[in-house]
Amino acid sequence: MSGAVRLLMMGLVAGSAAWVGLAAGERGVTSDGLREAAVAQIAVLMGREAVAMPGPEPTGPVIYWRHPDGLPEWSATERQTDNGRAFLPVRASEDLSLDPETAPAATGTGERRILYYRNPMGLPDTSPVPKKDSMGMDYIPVYEGQDSDDGSITVSPGKLQRTGVRTAEAVLAPLAAALRAPGVVVLDERKVSVITTRADAFIETVADVTTGSTIRADAPLVTLYSPEIAQAIAQFVTDLRAEGRPRDGARQRLENLGVPAEVIDRIADEGRPTVSIPITAPREGVVLERMAVEGMMAQAGETLFRIADTSTVWVIAEVPEAALMAVTKGVEVRVTFRGLSGQPVTGRIDTIYPEMDMTTRTGKLRIELPNPDGRLLANMFADVEILLTGAPVVQVPEGAVIDTGDRQVVILDLGEGRFRPQPVTTGQQGGGMVEIVEGVGAGDRVVSAATFLIDAESNLNAALAALAAPEADQ
Structure with a gap:
């Protein structure tokens, strides 16, 4: 081959390698794929059929x-x-394996002894000698110390790293559990007043207040005329003029009919009867209801106004029956309101109602909250978070517990790559932790991630160990 031809071939090889390298970088091709692509590209440029570069034949399963x-x-x-x-x-x-080199069968002291070989696909099939399955895959050796009657397994550091196994320590501490319950805002029953008449009366005037108006204490509401009250006032004045002082019985009668004390004192000072009796607000608050109309005839006991002090309100929360026993009076709660944005309001459980709702099977809790700006309105929905704190308990991360429905299991870390499934009894949950009532003690290490992988391998190992003994005896 002449020098010019050799120079041309070197240029073609360099250009092909550069093109293939660029394509490999864009598509993430492996080194083997890069080699094959380079050979194919050179063959195309030279007009020949591509021949694969020789390499070692891959072995193993x-x-x-x-x-x-x-x-x-x-x-x-x-x-x-x-x-x-x-x-x-x-x-x-x-493949690049992170596992240690497979040890051969024991030929002398100091080497691990192979107990049996198990199916590479996880089938319940073992063999006392090396063999292949129907797909040509080699059976996997099980060494002495890897099998255990208690279901424990030994996992190599490389496999632990690949599967992402993480462990955590069971700790003894109060469980930061939180119970969430729906609630609704209601008015404080102790700060609601109803204004009525104690005798039949005619409403003469009504103050300029409507439903939703905010009024102060002793603000005028209505003036009324009542024949029964007028008769009692006349008797009071007659006794005053005849004896120079009012009789106690006459004054008591006026008080019983609902005449304000200041009106009675004014009549006693002036010595003259009055016809119109003013009725004032007994407390500061918001008018919830106005039924009084000028000129109406109000019967005794009929509601004229309903006024509530909204400076404090109640939140009534409904807690499921199963969780009610864990709640005690005085426990701290955080309340958020769906209609309001901002930080939760902190309060405490003031009262636990002594009965259950027959329909919803829930119990009611009462939380008293300040409402100085009046933003909390009656019948507003709320979300109540009850912070349950009690005695220290053994707890593990939620991801460490495998719940099969009829049992709960954790994977104990026995050290040096050994793991064993351990049945447990769980309790409350909260803050990403689960209470362990029985099965694990404080200080034990449990697998908190990739638990299902180790549990599956442990169950498989226990099943294979149970099958290995009868087959080895044959």
Whole structure:
């Protein structure tokens, strides 16, 4: 081959390598794929058929499948791409393993002894000698110390790192549990007043107040005329003129009919009867209801006004029957209101009502809250968070508990890569933690992440150990 031809070939190889490298960088192709692509590109430029570069034949079982184009996509089972191309198998010799080298069968002292070989696909099938399954995959050796009658397993550091196993220590501390319950704002029953008449009367005038008006204490509401009250006033004045002082019985009668004390004192000072009796507000607050109309005839006991002091309000929360026993009077709560933005309002449980709702099976709690600006309105919805704090309990992270429905299990970290499933009895939950009533003590380490992987391998290991002994005896 002449020098010019050699120079031309070197240029073609360099250009092909640069093109393939650029394509590989954009598509994430592996080094093997890069080599094959370079060979194919050079073959096209030279007009020859591409011949794969020789390389070692991959051995060992298939551990996963990769994308045919070298994209960062993998699968634990056989699958296809969106365009119907099959994923490529990756065998054990092709993968970077973080596990220690497999120890051979024991040939002398100091080496681990192989007890049996188990099926690589996890089937309940073992063998006392090396063999392959129907797919040509080698059976996996189980060494002495890896099997245990209590279901414990030994996991290598490489596998722990790959599976993301994390552990946490069971601690003895008060459980920061929180119970959430719906609530509604109601008026303080002790600060609601109803204005009525104690005798039949005619309403002469009504003050300029309406429903929703804010009034002060002793503000005038109505003036009325009552024949019965007028007769009692006349008797009071007659006794005053005849004896120079009012009789106690006459004054008591006026008080019983609802005549204000200041009106009685004025009549006693002036010695003259009055016809119109003023009625004033007994407290400062908001007019909730106005029924008085000028000129109406009001019968004894009929409501004219209803006034409430809204400087404090109640929040009535409904707690499920199962959680009510954990709530005590004086416990701190945080209340948020759906119609208001801002920080939660802090309060305490003032009263636990002594009965359950037959329909909803809930109990009622009462929280008293200040309302100086009047923003909390009656019948407003609220969300109540009850902070339950009690005696210290053993607790673990929520992710450490495997709940199968009929039992709860945690994975104990025995140290040196050994793990064992441990049945537990759980209690309350809160703050991302779960109370452990029985099964784990303070200071024990439990798996808090990847628990299902270790639990599955532990159950499989226990099943294989149970099958290995009969087969080895044959």
